[in-house]
Amino acid sequence: MSTHSTHQGPPTATGHIVDDEATGIPSFEASGGDWSDIAEEAARLGDERIVVNMGPQHPSTHGVLRLMLEIDGETVTEARAGIGYLHTGIEKNMEYRSWTQGVTFCTRMDYVANIFQEAGYCLAVEKLLGITDDIPERATVIRVMMMELNRIASHLVCLATGGNELGATTIMIVGFNAREQVLRVFELITGLRMNNAYIRPGGVVQDIPPGALDAVRDAITVMKKDFGQLEDLMLANPILQARLKDVGYLGLSACMALGITGPVLRSTGLPYDVRKAEPYCGYETYDFDIPTSTDADAWSRVVLRLEECYQSIRIIEQAVERLQAMGPGPVMVEDKKIAWPAQLAIGSDGMGNSLDHIREIMGTSMEALIHHFKLVTEGFRVPAGQAFVSVEHPRGELGVHLVSDGGTKPYRAHFRDPSFNNLQAVSMMCEGGQVADVVVAVASLDPVLGGVDR
């Protein structure tokens, strides 16, 4: 709350500022406090139409989303979303880096579900190269395991922050605690908690370390307990039910028209999931279900996300079993003209190329040295053409459109981010509802602005 030197009229709870540049329209600045205070004062000033700017720095907008709401009393008459505050030109940047380096850029788009950008991008590069069938089975299973772990982490962030936005701090703490299990596994396997750059064109950057499968099993055990706690906290919570049920309604026809996918579409009853509709990474060989609902409200999306977490656990368990049965093996394509040459190991000064690999390229194999040098400095070339690959992102369908001119860098990389598309539904979900329901509706879309703005 702030006051201004040109404050006019009697002192009030909120204090308003007369904006001379905008022809004397009174404007209010609120951070916390009761909305009714502002509404009362606006009514006292005789204003019938209030335009509220929510964000871009509001905690319940999942990042830097700006919502422009036109309000009549407590009712939202018009809602518009403004984006672009987190635009960093990732797609443009990718045009100036090699195909392999692209992974480190696209992983930073939707930073809550980063593995999906990596997977989609790498699948598209592999499609362009025509090596889709040459990816080692072990790498594919590891990819599936990582994606499903990431899906759980992403859904947990959605549920946790969604609860926090309604004032339920316990939900947030339980949710983030459960997500911590996933991040620990990620750190063990990739060395990083987020922005992993783990999946690379041709496979994954390195095999899972010893003990990783046990760590995943332990994480699943702990997470199942946390899910139970979250369910108790959320599903049996009368306040949450009252806030979420029949709020943020978006029916099937609206979803199809607006291109909404993911849990929001499935909450209308259509079991559309890219993992089933257009299977990739061998998803057709895993046993799992697509949970749906027909309520099409914020509550059903919470329930669906919880159920999807359990389905992801089913997939992870199958993947872990397969990895166990498979035993060690290659995790990168055999073609030495594509496979990234790094064989990483932990040395006294941190992670780097293993001494064995350095011994091989420096001492015994000139070919290996040449390949290493060419791949690292120049990168591999990708035949000219374009490819479009979709993966099922926690928020919907993530499409990766890549164009190659035959060179060592993408000619154009475009990511059809589900959050970007889904935010278009804000108007339809919020208009006619209460101001307080805007937060619920936006949380049920679960936008991540890093992905929206790219």
Next chain:
Amino acid sequence: MSEKSGAPEGKTPEPSAEKVDAAAAAKPGDTATSASLAAQSTSEAALEGGSQNIGPIGSPEPEVIEVRHGMFGGGPGSGDTSGFGGLVTTVALPGASERPYGGWFDEAVDILIELLDASGTGFAAAIESVVVDRGELTLHVAREHIVEVCQLLRDDQDLRFELSLGVSGVHYPHETGRELHAVYHLVSVTHSHRLRLEVAVPDGDPHVPSTTGVYPANDWHERETWDFFGIVFDGHPALARIEMPDDWPGHPQRKDYPLGGIPVEYKGATVPPADQRRSYS
């Protein structure tokens, strides 16, 4: 499928001429007449033609987007000391495909031929070429017919591309007359099909009709494509910038727009910004 068309080989103008024509200036008035003529010729030819290449521009040659000189991006001052400065490299994307396209592609294209010919637009006028590459079907659509093609693809019960995954752009600065491409990706949830539409427009006249009337989902995607590439979607309800600030000059994803950046000093050496480093392609 009474007037199913197939091979307009005999009646088609020579590919290159048509290509330049279509690209250089698409005049709605002109095409209306030539469209119906082409439609008739298509159907006539189809009767004897059987399954052959469809589009009037169906040149089997790849679509050349650029010819480069020198090895590493080449030219004087590029720092290339390899001695390969005289190399000439042709950059070409896969060109129009021949029948059969394989899978469901043939049937879908046949249905589209039937629908477009029935509507009076004519397949030959609307679809510049059919490209099948890497298992993906791409239809190059003349810009004045993009809305109609979308409408048919969405509404026909055998096509049912009811979900649009949006529009994005690609800039080919060396493809004269077809510099800017708008690329649409459609999904048929009903039939589990996917296809791509591509509309090419010249840099000097970057107008494409908006498809938001058919696919409201394309609203923000068209704004993004305008923002990044400067393609104007006529008929869009509010074609404002979406990612860049409202007063931003230029369209950042174009190839002639610099990436920007500053040199970074690291352990005594200076690393130039990404777009000024030696390039290998």
